[in-house]
Amino acid sequence: MLSLTWFLALSAILFAIGTIGVLTRKNAIVIFMSVELMLNAVNLTLVAFSSFMGDIHGQILVFFSLCVAAAEAAVGLAIVIAIFRNNLTVDITKIKLLRW
């Protein structure tokens, strides 16, 4: 059987890929998907620790984090729609309401 290290390494790599996506992409929806990627990576860490230590509380925490992710996706996409309605773009370099 594998050791815990492999699962943590996979999680670290996925988290870093999500970070790169957030920092380099311009499309607001893709940035949002990268955030979901990072959330998933952290969930993987929680599940791995929970399984390896035989402690169920980590998996309960992942369940709640899934609930929050669902709420966040609904509100975030509503904000994206509102921005698109005002600016006719989701390119974050072209949205200049709070910038000079």
Next chain:
Amino acid sequence: MVTYIFFVLATLAIASALATIMSRSTVNSALFLVLNMVTLAGVYLLLKAQFLAIIQILVYAGAIMVLFLFVIMLLNVDDEETVFSKKTFRNAFGFLLGGVIMAQLLYAVAGYTGVLPDISSEMTYVGTVEAIGNTMFTEYLFPFEVTAILLTVAVVGALFIAQRNPKSQN
């Protein structure tokens, strides 16, 4: 056997994550993200967390990604012409920071290799629906009820934010 399955799933997960952030079309990104979620559900199954594997597919790959796809189709977003081809300061900084974060996390994990716990004998029954329900509806009953309020507030808020502003229409 488990080791081979893990490495196949891990490779698929990393490849689909890279494809998510690198593909030009937003729809392709979303579909690769679905693949990433499904492979992660497979990894959860390897960790004997059956309940979370099912929830991962139902909630993430099912509900959240369908929401994403609906919004993408609704907005009819143009494809980005240049994803990583332009060598801008922004891209270089993003890759640098991502690399630093990955190096830090891997260094931290590698430093604790000897200290990390071995497989617990309770692992086989900790992730079942029965065990999770038992804890969730006794010890975590109040937080569980609060998530209902959270989801209701999120839906009402999303409707309010996304609705057409009546004043700007006339």
